[in-house]
Amino acid sequence: MDVVKSWRIHVFALVIVILTELIGTKKITLGPATLLFLPMLYAMVIGAVVSWPRLKLLKLPEMKASSAALGVLTFMLITKLGVGIGPAIGKLLNSGLALSMQELGHFLGTVILGLPVALLLGIGRETIGATYSIDREPNIAIIAERFGSDSPELRGTMAVYICGTLFGAIWLGMFAGVMASMNIFHPYALAMGCGVGSGSMMAASSGALQAAFPEMGKDILIYAGASNLLTSTIGIYFALFVSLPVTEYLYKKLSPIIGRGPIHQAASKGGTN
Amino acid sequence: MKITEYGLMLLIAGVMAVIGNKVGYSPTVPVGEAVIGYLIMVAITLVGIGVQRVLPFKLPIVFWVSIVAILSTTPISPIAKTVTYYTDKVAFLALCTPILAYAGLAVGKDLEDFKKISWKIVIVALCVYTGTFIFATMVAQVMLHIEGVI
Known part of the structure; x- marks a missing residue:
């Protein structure tokens, strides 16, 4: 797989970028919320259509090369965010406590919302792998090592990983845009929320905020960038040493109460709980 | 690479x-x-x-x-x-x-792998992304207030 030599994907990407940037950002107001449609979101959708296997426009190695290209380009976003942070270091230290504490929200928010929903939907041990983290590449390794490559936990992680690749960015981009339009949270707080530790999801959500609050664009990138830096460096250790044990504990405690899967019913009938 | x-x-x-x-x-x-x-x-x-x-x-x-x-x-x-x-x-x-x-x-x-995934996990995935975003935002909102930044 040679990323640079897969010239067809670059031609497709170039055409898609020109087309979507010409269309530009569109807003649709729905009651109190505004849906923000950014060129990058159309770009993802058009790209997905081009790569649709039935159309046979792209071959599998080309799709893999696109994925590798995505990985390389994410570092440019990190650089762009970093050069914005440099001059604002002093300003960031003023909100140092907020910046460090909100990481707890990033690390545990996946479990707090995801775990009860998974149990109510009747999902079994997949719940642990699915909800203990945002399930990007490093998180897969943790679960594979802990539970083995043929475990339900790893299936859960992989499922969320695939969903993230397919529509994580679009979802968070739209969601962040809606939250921005509702005036519940300060743009700085939302910006920190964007640092979820996935390049494409961070790009889509902080991009949406920037489009919603153009006059605060620079500050938004500073806070989103700093938060993302923390999430992606500390996140892996926190996931391993805190989030995973916490998720396992909560699963053990909560699944007999709100779990609906066949395993839980059997267990409660057996009187083990 | x-x-x-x-x-x-x-x-x-x-x-x-x-x-x-x-x-x-x-x-x-x-x-x-x-x-x-x-x-x-x-x-x-x-x-x-x-x-x-x-x-x-x-x-x-x-x-x-x-x-x-x-x-x-x-x-x-x-x-x-x-x-x-x-x-x-x-x-x-x-x-x-x-x-x-x-x-x-x-x-x-x-896409092939996605077809094998239950719709339930799709909902869970959306909750996972929403959860990490919204809980971090909530904590940040409170802490930024305490620090007097906003």
């Missing part, structure tokens, strides 16, 4: 980012300045990747790229003003569009 491959890939996407910058976000910025800004960011990114490779202990590339980028514009850096001036000319959103275009072009490879 070789450093040269990283560099070439960043340059290919640079063509798209500079076009997008002109068409979509910063029509008044001269293309030449955006090109310089983009090339500076390519240099910073490659230095970050290089640092990660030569160091004996392993931290994520993201970390080193961030550190090099931040150091280049902190007040102690002699090139801070130049780097800030030119990199400011490239809009963040102009960098995002090519990235998500490639993300889209990669979608086909995961």
Whole structure:
């Protein structure tokens, strides 16, 4: 797989970028919320259509090369965010406590919302792998090592990983845009929320905020960038040493109460709980 | 992947980012300045990747790229003003569009696996992303108030 030599994907990407940037950002107001449609979101959708296997426009190695290209380009976003942070270091230290504490929200928010929903939907041990983290590449390794490559936990992680690749960015981009339009949270707080530790999801959500609050664009990138830096460096250790044990504990405690899967019913009938 | 491959890939996407910058976000910025800004960011990114490779202990590339980028514009850096001036000319959103275009072009490879996933896990996945975003935002909101920033 040679990323640079897969010239067809670059031609497709170039055409898609020109087309979507010409269309530009569109807003649709729905009651109190505004849906923000950014060129990058159309770009993802058009790209997905081009790569649709039935159309046979792209071959599998080309799709893999696109994925590798995505990985390389994410570092440019990190650089762009970093050069914005440099001059604002002093300003960031003023909100140092907020910046460090909100990481707890990033690390545990996946479990707090995801775990009860998974149990109510009747999902079994997949719940642990699915909800203990945002399930990007490093998180897969943790679960594979802990539970083995043929475990339900790893299936859960992989499922969320695939969903993230397919529509994580679009979802968070739209969601962040809606939250921005509702005036519940300060743009700085939302910006920190964007640092979820996935390049494409961070790009889509902080991009949406920037489009919603153009006059605060620079500050938004500073806070989103700093938060993302923390999430992606500390996140892996926190996931391993805190989030995973916490998720396992909560699963053990909560699944007999709100779990609906066949395993839980059997267990409660057996009187083990 | 070789450093040269990283560099070439960043340059290919640079063509798209500079076009997008002109068409979509910063029509008044001269293309030449955006090109310089983009090339500076390519240099910073490659230095970050290089640092990660030569160091004996392993931290994520993201970390080193961030550190090099931040150091280049902190007040102690002699090139801070130049780097800030030119990199400011490239809009963040102009960098995002090519990235998500490639993300889209990669979608086909995961579709077969996706078909095997239950709709229930899809809902859980959306809750996972929403949860991490919204809980961090909530904590940040409270703490920023306490610190008097907002």
